[in-house]
Amino acid sequence: MENKEPTPVEQRYQEKKELRQDQENAPAPSKVRQIDGQTLGITWTDGVDSTYQVRMLRESCPCAHCIDEWSGEKRIKPGDIPESIRPLKIKAVGLYALQFDWNDGHSTGIYPHALLRKLDGKPPLEIP
Amino acid sequence: MSEQDIQTRVMQALKTVNDPDLHKNIVDLGFVKNMKIDGGNVSFDVELTTPACPVKEQLKNECQEKVSALEGVNSVTVNMTAAVRATEHTQPVLTTVKNIIAVASGKGGVGKSTVTTNLACALALTGAKVGVMDGDIYGPSIPKMLGIPISPPRGGENNKIFPHEKHGMKVISAGFLTEEGQPLMLRGPMLGGIIQQFLQNVEWGELDYLVIDLPPGTGDVQLTLTQRAPLSGGVIVTTPQDISLIDAEKGVKMFQQVKVPVLGVVENMSWFQTEESDKKYFIFGQGGGQKLANQFNVPLLGQVPIIPKIVEAGDSGQPITLTDPDSPAGLAYRKLAEQVAAQISINQFNKEDKIDSGFELAWEG
Numbered sequence: 001m002e003n004k005e006p007t008p009v010e011q012r013y014q015e016k017k018e019l020r021q022d023q024e025n026a027p028a029p030s031k032v033r034q035i036d037g038q039t040l041g042i043t044w045t046d047g048v049d050s051t052y053q054v055r056m057l058r059e060s061c062p063c064a065h066c067i068d069e070w071s072g073e074k075r076i077k078p079g080d081i082p083e084s085i086r087p088l089k090i091k092a093v094g095l096y097a098l099q100f101d102w103n104d105g106h107s108t109g110i111y112p113h114a115l116l117r118k119l120d121g122k123p124p125l126e127i128p
Numbered sequence: 129m130s131e132q133d134i135q136t137r138v139m140q141a142l143k144t145v146n147d148p149d150l151h152k153n154i155v156d157l158g159f160v161k162n163m164k165i166d167g168g169n170v171s172f173d174v175e176l177t178t179p180a181c182p183v184k185e186q187l188k189n190e191c192q193e194k195v196s197a198l199e200g201v202n203s204v205t206v207n208m209t210a211a212v213r214a215t216e217h218t219q220p221v222l223t224t225v226k227n228i229i230a231v232a233s234g235k236g237g238v239g240k241s242t243v244t245t246n247l248a249c250a251l252a253l254t255g256a257k258v259g260v261m262d263g264d265i266y267g268p269s270i271p272k273m274l275g276i277p278i279s280p281p282r283g284g285e286n287n288k289i290f291p292h293e294k295h296g297m298k299v300i301s302a303g304f305l306t307e308e309g310q311p312l313m314l315r316g317p318m319l320g321g322i323i324q325q326f327l328q329n330v331e332w333g334e335l336d337y338l339v340i341d342l343p344p345g346t347g348d349v350q351l352t353l354t355q356r357a358p359l360s361g362g363v364i365v366t367t368p369q370d371i372s373l374i375d376a377e378k379g380v381k382m383f384q385q386v387k388v389p390v391l392g393v394v395e396n397m398s399w400f401q402t403e404e405s406d407k408k409y410f411i412f413g414q415g416g417g418q419k420l421a422n423q424f425n426v427p428l429l430g431q432v433p434i435i436p437k438i439v440e441a442g443d444s445g446q447p448i449t450l451t452d453p454d455s456p457a458g459l460a461y462r463k464l465a466e467q468v469a470a471q472i473s474i475n476q477f478n479k480e481d482k483i484d485s486g487f488e489l490a491w492e493g
């Protein structure tokens with residue numbers, strides 16, 4: 001059988017499935033802190049320390065405005081997120097996620113703990 | 129023997145009395161209080177974490193026996209009390225409510241509201257302070273089941289709402305917001321608004337347990353509640369049949385996705401039974417609740433039979449747990465309440481990682 005590349009829809013489906021499985025056993029943040037102007041730090045209940053470039057986090061927003069729910073296509077294009085992007089406020093959503101209020105007015109992204117774990121180690125975005 | 133010596137011996141003896149749910153002795157758990165020794169007469173309180181403790185009598189008897197057997201002790205008075213512990217959280221809502229229990233099912237028609245009503249009544253029967261929030265905005269049945277006439281709740285300053293009171297419980301429902309028999313026609317975002325009001329504006333006062341009747345499914349109301357209310361745990365109601373289990377599974381998974389602890393499964397309509405006989409008819413099959421519980425490694429909290437009186441009781445606003453607590457269904461509900469309360473206590477003791485659900489960080493610079 002021909003080995004076809006997964007379509008964006010299939011890829012999105014697979015990603016969602018993995019995230020769902022991870023979420024059930026995901027560790028939770030025990031400490032969330034600002035490291036410097038552009039870096040967020042999370043210490044997890046399993047002892048892991050993660051650092052995140054905030055611009056990468058904004059670019060990885062999982063909400064329906066930023067990722068097309070049907071096609072799985074990313075609506076944020078390279079260079080869309082300015083270098084000046086900063087969170088204004090970060091808050092817990094229930095027991096399972098974090099929500100960011102960004103200085104570009106965006107705030108609909110809810111980042112489940114498993115997603116944040118997955119984004120750990122993702123390289124910072126290139127400066128446009 | 130001095131009274132001091134007797135007290136030391138009594139404490140030693142009580143250190144051998146273990147709480148079977150919390151796996152620790154009652155002295156180390158801090159349950160033993162107000163010890164009084166008067167000659168050979170010993171009296172003390174055992175303060176449990178819930179008045180619905182399923183092993184209350186067992187613990188009392190064990191204390192009684194072990195202390196009576198001690199040299200120098202003539203009489204023993206064990207006074208069983210309870211102080212319900214609060215599920216810790218930092219969210220700025222429902223701060224006077226110690227524990228919040230959400231009753232869910234994937235599917236409609238499994239008797240979720242009947243279970244909610246009777247679970248609440250059974251908790252209240254033990255002496256706990258109980259509230260009921262009817263989260264089923266489109267199909268509120270709690271007012272009818274508790275026999276509360278439809279009337280708007282009393283309002284106060286700052287948009288405060290005072291819940292109705294019935295059978296010693298505080299009750300809020302969207303059913304009170306419309307005229308009787310009129311549908312509440314709302315789009316999704318309004319649902320979240322109503323739930324938000326229930327969470328923020330209702331004057332619940334001090335409550336040990338708030339039981340929330342969720343609408344069927346996994347939609348707006350469930351999401352708003354899991355995001356905004358500091359839930360202590362969720363209870364899943366199912367019937368024994370496979371078709372109900374498929375949806376109940378989704379209910380469990382919903383709680384898992386949002387990391388609300390699943391307290392366990394309640395199997396409703398487990399069997400049919402008449403008043404004249406003990407014979408059980410398993411009209412919806414057998415073992416479904418247990419299967420679901422095993423699948424997710426959570427306890428089967430209870431099995432409730434379907435008996436004609438449950439229906440009568442629900443329709444007349446006199447829940448069976450109150451009118452006929454010793455009927456097969458009444459007994460099942462009282463046992464269910466004990467199991468639910470015990471699971472909450474167990475979770476509180478086992479919880480190592482505290483997740484700060486009220487966390488907020490303002491970014492600087």
